[in-house]
Amino acid sequence: MSKIIVLAEQQFGKLANATFNAIGAAQQLVAKTGGSFDIAIAGQGIAGLADSLNSFGAGAVYVLEDAALENYTAQAYAQAFGAAAKAAGATFVVAAATSIGKDCTPRVAARLGAGMASDVVAIDGSAGALTYQRPMWAGNILGRVKINTAIQVLTVRPTEFPAGTAGGASEIKSIASGVDASSIRMKWVKLDSVKSDRPALTDASVVVSGGRGLKDPENFEKVLAPLADHLSAAIGATRAVVDAGWVPNDWQVGQTGKVVAPNLYIAMGISGAIQHLAGMKGSKTIVAINKDPEAPIFQVADYGLVADLFNAVPELTEKLKNR
Numbered sequence: 001m002s003k004i005i006v007l008a009e010q011q012f013g014k015l016a017n018a019t020f021n022a023i024g025a026a027q028q029l030v031a032k033t034g035g036s037f038d039i040a041i042a043g044q045g046i047a048g049l050a051d052s053l054n055s056f057g058a059g060a061v062y063v064l065e066d067a068a069l070e071n072y073t074a075q076a077y078a079q080a081f082g083a084a085a086k087a088a089g090a091t092f093v094v095a096a097a098t099s100i101g102k103d104c105t106p107r108v109a110a111r112l113g114a115g116m117a118s119d120v121v122a123i124d125g126s127a128g129a130l131t132y133q134r135p136m137w138a139g140n141i142l143g144r145v146k147i148n149t150a151i152q153v154l155t156v157r158p159t160e161f162p163a164g165t166a167g168g169a170s171e172i173k174s175i176a177s178g179v180d181a182s183s184i185r186m187k188w189v190k191l192d193s194v195k196s197d198r199p200a201l202t203d204a205s206v207v208v209s210g211g212r213g214l215k216d217p218e219n220f221e222k223v224l225a226p227l228a229d230h231l232s233a234a235i236g237a238t239r240a241v242v243d244a245g246w247v248p249n250d251w252q253v254g255q256t257g258k259v260v261a262p263n264l265y266i267a268m269g270i271s272g273a274i275q276h277l278a279g280m281k282g283s284k285t286i287v288a289i290n291k292d293p294e295a296p297i298f299q300v301a302d303y304g305l306v307a308d309l310f311n312a313v314p315e316l317t318e319k320l321k322n323r
């Protein structure tokens with residue numbers, strides 16, 4: 001019988017939405033293997049968050065509190081989540097493939113002596129013969145991997161798994177954090193985050209992204225932002241413009257940036273390099289505006305406009321405002 005544990009993610013007392021997708025993946029594992037799942041949440045002063053996790057049918061929500069877990073460090077959190085997995089007798093460990101999930105989960109796998117598949121986009125097969133699909137080569141191929149260890153550790157791509165569905169209430173259990181503070185060699189210093197009133201890139205239902213075709217960083221404000229604001233959208237960008245210092249790092253969409261799958265993705269002045277497509281081609285509807293009819297972005301676009309963005313985008317924004 002499989003026993004699955006979901007590693008919930010929180011920062012500063014706020015649960016990451018991606019945790020609900022990890023719960024969705026755990027529910028799929030339960031359906032395929034039989035068995036049950038638990039959830040672990042770690043931090044300091046986070047007992048209240050357990051209430052947001054106890055209606056998905058998990059057997060238990062384990063709460064691990066420790067002063068060393070007040071702010072995220074991979075070392076302390078890996079110790080805590082490793083302890084939770086052991087306490088639960090987990091045979092599967094599931095976390096979301098977010099920045100924190102990608103940072104911490106391999107350490108949890110190492111602590112458990114477990115094999116790991118990262119960035120899983122689909123789970124196939126059934127108990128004893130599970131395989132995991134994961135993108136390779138910048139998303140150009142999907143590999144199928146099998147894990148042969150007794151405990152299997154996964155990070156799952158949040159955009160590929162539906163949020164968990166409601167289930168029975170769970171028992172909330174406080175357990176020892178398992179953190180040995182004297183062994184922690186990482187120190188949390190501060191978080192440098194970009195403050196914005198716009199929705200977070202990975203949560204937004206509309207993303208408006210710009211590339212080098214915008215020509216100048218100022219045009220993100222002048223041309224792109226009015227459309228994004230009208231649509232209550234998050235703003236994304238290509239690595240080319242991030243590397244050029246036009247926009248902040250955390251706007252980058254793609255293989256080495258964020259993976260998004262909004263309902264609507266509008267790409268303007270973006271060529272559609274494979275590394276960019278790797279981060280957005282799962283979007284429900286893709287609109288591309290590019291003056292080059294041969295631009296690869298048109299191969300994944302549902303709607304393509306071959307036009308100069310400096311004419312097309314202000315006109316589109318105006319028309320939408322006047323609707």
Ligand code: FAD
Pocket residue numbers: 210211212213214237238239240241252253254255256257258268269270271272273274275276279289290291292295307308309310
């Ligand atoms: P370009 O390729 O220069 O495209 C600009 C587009 O704008 C062109 O298609 C042009 O026709 C169009 N254009 C120009 N003027 C106008 C106008 N007036 N109106 C309309 N259209 C116009 N890239 C990412 O985005 N994300 C990643 O995570 C990422 N990771 C990478 C990882 C590696 C290991 C490597 C090697 C590369 C990575 N890249 C990534 C870079 C990627 O290969 C491309 O270089 C980059 O995506 C190109 O950005 P761009 O589309 O803005 O620029």
